């Protein structure tokens with residue numbers, strides 16, 4: 620059995636221009652961290668156990684959050700509209716970011732893998748900030764159908 624990587628940077632793993640770090644203390648599979656020049660992807664022990672293409676789908680998803688400066692957007696949104704954060708407006712805002720990141724994964728050809736990940740690890744109903752399982756999977760399935768249609772008529 621391969622030992623887990625040392626905490627800190629996983630050397631050589633760069634996704635869409637962002638380095639990937641290992642945090643043995645996080646219970647998240649992966650998340651985007653940092654602002655501007657410190658933006659990076661952080662993965663935890665659960666990410667290590669995923670099938671390779673699902674690992675890559677999650678890295679692409681997090682890289683999309685970083686490319687679009689979603690964390691900065693969230694900070695600015697919370698700064699100007701904190702009371703709205705836990706309203707339908709705030710949920711729409713957070714959900715928009717998740718669906719954008721999933722759409723990027725689909726454009727890179729890993730939509731099926733993202734879908735498999737979500738099916739294996741369903742998140743349940745809509746939370747304060749994250750769209751629920753049904754909304755995310757429906758959006759990915761729609762994109763997959765559209766790409767099949769595009770391929771069929773090309």
Ligand SMILES: [Zn+2]
Nearest residue numbers: 680684717720
């Ligand atoms: Zn996300």
